[in-house]
Amino acid sequence: MKRFLFFAFFLPVVISSCKKDKDVTTAPVYSFSIAKDTISAVIQQPVAIESSKTGGSEATVAWIVDGKELSSAQAFAHVFEVAGFYKVLFKARNQAGTFEKAFIIDVAPQVREGGESKYISRILEYLPAPGQFINVAPGNMASAEGIVGKNSGLVTLGAYGGYITFTFDHSIQNKEGADLAIYGNPLKPPTDWSEPGIVMVSRDDNGNGKADDTWYELAGSEYNSAETIKNYRITYYNPKAYANVPWKDNQDNSGAVEINAFHKQQYYPLFASNQDSLVFTGTLLKSTFGQVSGIWINAGFSWGYADSYSSGDDYDTKKYNSFDIARAVDASGKPVQLKAIDFVKVYTAQNNKGNALMGEISTEIKGAEDLHFGK
Known part of the structure; x- marks a missing residue:
């Protein structure tokens, strides 16, 4: 009887132990x-x-x-x-x-392929800085629209920072060599007259068709120069008359875009949303304005800027400045890899008032072209 009771007691313990082992997590x-x-x-x-x-x-x-x-x-x-x-x-x-x-x-982002034209399809924004041609051709909205679909229009961007933003009816892909051409109207030596503009590019990262994504600078020959100023900021103040347009910058400098006798309209853009002041930021290139053998000149840079008579671009042969998307850098100067871009922005990159004869340094462009279109 004792043996039976012991077995009866032991059996559930064994069964319980086996079940526990089986359920181990x-x-x-x-x-x-x-x-x-x-x-x-x-x-x-x-x-x-x-x-x-x-x-x-x-x-x-x-x-x-x-x-x-x-x-x-x-x-x-x-x-x-x-x-x-x-x-x-x-x-x-x-x-x-x-x-x-x-x-x-x-x-x-999605790469928009195909397209019907190698030229600009749409102007997204035109905001020039003050200048002698602003508010009249080639410094008005009609002039900005005039560079769409061709390379023979003409629009001025005004003094430092003034810009134009545009797109194509397709993405411009980053392929071997130069990808983008921008046409300007610089003069060759010995009567050098370049008005260099920096080129920025952007992808449609959020797919909304608007240029509201990150911008990247296409680093030109002067990007790493000791005389180049990054994160430059300038503010222009509207005199609200045909008068010099004063400015101040973040380098403790001040000056003015000066009027001349040839252009007697107001120089501050009357179509800007802010009619009190305008602020522009970007990279500032050194001034190249001066006089050689009694001739006033503004020399271009080797390569990488719009409206610049560039030897490195072979401007004499091509008649345009060429740009490689592979030269894109972010705000900290770090190279970025972009498979394609959707938006282009060009802005005047020098701050020089020029003189009463030549006027201020103002980048001008005639159009832009996808160098890979149809290839």
Whole structure:
């Protein structure tokens, strides 16, 4: 009887112990439908990653994008609206441990292919700085629209910082060699008259068709010069009359865009939204205005600027300045890789009042062209 009672007591203990061993929790292990750690994607197109548990006990799953939990499903599915690099972390957790796997999603903007013209299709913004031609041709909105669809228009950007922004009916792709041509009207030596403009480019990272994304400078020959000033800022003040337009900058300098006897309209842009003052920022190139053998000149730079008689561009033969998207740099000067660009901005890059005969230094452009179009 005692033996029976002992066995009866021992049997549940053994059964309970076996059940406990069977229910031991183990850390989860997963595999994924994509083997690479970096995944290429395009805005507004779905990205999918499937997870499969290959070992361990059941676990709670989370997909975390740039620190924010996005989903608790076994499969990740998301549409990224803005181009950029995203860190996607898969995390599975149970009482025994945690399994993690990180992916980098490289989301690119859509590249608009095809197109009907190699020339500018649309002016997005025209905001010139004050100048002798502003408010009349070639310094009005009609002149800005006049560079669309050809390389024989003419628009002036006024003094330092004045700019124009435009686009094409397709993306300009970054291929071997120069990608973009910008036509100006510089004069060759010995009567040098260049009015260099810096060129900026941007991608439509958010896909909205507007130039509201990050801008990159196409670094020219003077980008690393000790005489080049980065993060330059200038403010022009409207005299609200045919009068000199005063300015101050962030280098503790002041001066004026001076009127002359040849152009007697107001020099401050009357179509600017702010009729009290205008602020422009960017990179300032050194002045090249001076006199040689009794002739007033403004010399160009070797390469990389609009409206500059550049030897490195072979302007004498090509009749345009050429630009390579591969020379794009970010705000800190770090090179960036752009597969294609959608928007172009050109602004006057020197601050010099010139004189009563020649007027201020003002970049002028006649049009722009995709050098790869149809090739």
